[in-house]
Amino acid sequence: MIPGPFAYHRPTSVKEAVGLLGSLGEDARALAGGHSLIPMMKLRLASPAHLIDLAGVADLKGIREDGRDVVIGAMTTQHELIESDLLAKKIPILRETSLLIADPQVRYVGTIGGNVANGDPGNDMPAVMMCLNAMYHAVGKSGERRIAARDFYQGAYFTALEPGEIVTAIRVPAPAAGHGYAYEKLKRKVGDYATAAAAVLLTMSGGKVAGCSIGLTNVAETPLWAEEAEKILVGSTLDAATVKKAVTAAEAITSPASDGRGPAAYRTKMAGVMLTRALGRAKERAGA
Amino acid sequence: MAKSQVSMIVNGKKVEELVEPRTLLIHFLREQLHLTGPHIGCDTSHCGACTVDLDGKSVKSCTVFTVQANGADIRTIEGMAAADGTLHVLQDAFREMHGLQCGFCTPGMITRAYRLLEENKNPTEDEIRVGISGNLCRCTGYQNIVKAIQYAAAKISGVPFQEAAE
Numbered sequence: 001m002i003p004g005p006f007a008y009h010r011p012t013s014v015k016e017a018v019g020l021l022g023s024l025g026e027d028a029r030a031l032a033g034g035h036s037l038i039p040m041m042k043l044r045l046a047s048p049a050h051l052i053d054l055a056g057v058a059d060l061k062g063i064r065e066d067g068r069d070v071v072i073g074a075m076t077t078q079h080e081l082i083e084s085d086l087l088a089k090k091i092p093i094l095r096e097t098s099l100l101i102a103d104p105q106v107r108y109v110g111t112i113g114g115n116v117a118n119g120d121p122g123n124d125m126p127a128v129m130m131c132l133n134a135m136y137h138a139v140g141k142s143g144e145r146r147i148a149a150r151d152f153y154q155g156a157y158f159t160a161l162e163p164g165e166i167v168t169a170i171r172v173p174a175p176a177a178g179h180g181y182a183y184e185k186l187k188r189k190v191g192d193y194a195t196a197a198a199a200v201l202l203t204m205s206g207g208k209v210a211g212c213s214i215g216l217t218n219v220a221e222t223p224l225w226a227e228e229a230e231k232i233l234v235g236s237t238l239d240a241a242t243v244k245k246a247v248t249a250a251e252a253i254t255s256p257a258s259d260g261r262g263p264a265a266y267r268t269k270m271a272g273v274m275l276t277r278a279l280g281r282a283k284e285r286a287g288a
Numbered sequence: 289m290a291k292s293q294v295s296m297i298v299n300g301k302k303v304e305e306l307v308e309p310r311t312l313l314i315h316f317l318r319e320q321l322h323l324t325g326p327h328i329g330c331d332t333s334h335c336g337a338c339t340v341d342l343d344g345k346s347v348k349s350c351t352v353f354t355v356q357a358n359g360a361d362i363r364t365i366e367g368m369a370a371a372d373g374t375l376h377v378l379q380d381a382f383r384e385m386h387g388l389q390c391g392f393c394t395p396g397m398i399t400r401a402y403r404l405l406e407e408n409k410n411p412t413e414d415e416i417r418v419g420i421s422g423n424l425c426r427c428t429g430y431q432n433i434v435k436a437i438q439y440a441a442a443k444i445s446g447v448p449f450q451e452a453a454e
Contacts, residue, residue, distance in 0.1 A: 035351055
């Protein structure tokens with residue numbers, strides 16, 4: 001398959017990239033790792049006249065601490081997330097999630113910025129970022145703003161990003177030391193999108209849930225933040241009855257499509273199963 | 289569309305060519321450089337038959353534009369054997385352990401296994417299986433592919449190869 005023709009641009013700064021996006025308008029697309037966009041271009045589902053490759057922008061790379069937050073450059077690859085000692089220590093759910101994305105070759109190239117900004121409900125990082133209450137740094141011609149992951153996703157491939165804006169970094173508040181975490185993903189095979197997946201962060205205190213955060217992947221047009229389920233769990237010992245109630249609340253906000261991964265009702269149930277498993281595993285990992 | 293000049297190292301040799309920006313790396317390698325070792329299998333970034341080593345990463349060359357690889361150092365299956373034709377330890381291992389049946393996936397399997405062993409000299413069977421999970425063998429000959437990679441790893445480390453009990 002051969003994509004449509006385009007002009008290739010390789011800016012070396014965010015300013016230059018945003019300038020190009022602004023001046024070239026709707027016919028231009030930013031290119032990160034390209035493992036969503038290039039397949040779309042090969043199928044001619046996308047045919048931008050201009051591609052602005054962000055690979056030459058050094059400022060978009062790297063993982064650093066900034067106070068309590070960890071700031072991850074948008075062009076950081078999944079492979080780099082997996083290899084990062086800082087993330088393994090501070091935000092281990094990102095490593096666990098990255099290892100469940102696609103396959104090794106794709107992870108060498110696929111970026112966290114592309115994963116969160118594309119708006120594909122099948123991508124794994126968006127629900128994890130909602131769970132972590134991350135902020136996205138977006139830069140456009142009128143400067144930088146920060147958008148909460150929880151406010152970012154509006155529909156399939158439809159996000160709060162304005163035309164001409166790019167996500168430059170993801171700012172993740174490091175969860176409390178001793179927190180439990182899990183990302184549970186049901187998929188048919190390596191490289192598949194989730195039939196359903198659940199991200200959980202948990203802090204326990206005296207055997208009870210002190211804090212809990214939940215995100216769900218690929219069971220609606222957008223990733224989901226299961227706020228109601230969280231409220232049900234806080235204060236509980238994660239006893240079976242309370243977990244069941246929370247799972248019911250989480251299932252209630254799903255609206256998956258029926259597709260090759262299964263009928264909608266099945267995918268909703270699997271979201272519940274993934275959440276139950278993630279809660280169990282997060283609890284095992286959480287310090288008392 | 290105007291062509292762009294690209295310059296890169298392919299299998300140790302400097303290459304300078306003109307390409308359309310939309311030219312995928314797999315098409316460039318196969319049709320312009322006549323390196324037909326990397327195969328087009330699925331053409332949808334699933335099967336891994338087009339895998340090449342690019343700046344120390346295994347990538348699916350069907351999902352990379354040639355212009356993105358400008359300045360890169362690339363190795364394909366053609367660059368694995370020594371100049372005198374001596375097979376790379378992995379190539380030898382695939383032959384010894386019958387790590388191929390039809391052979392279509394083999395160039396991708398070997399280039400991927402090369403990077404895997406560069407990163408992890410002594411992988412467990414599980415690590416090998418995860419490591420090649422982006423490469424499909426439709427003969428389903430995975431057992432011997434894994435064995436070949438274990439054999440190569442043992443050779444590289446200079447330890448005797450011990451076949452796991454079936």
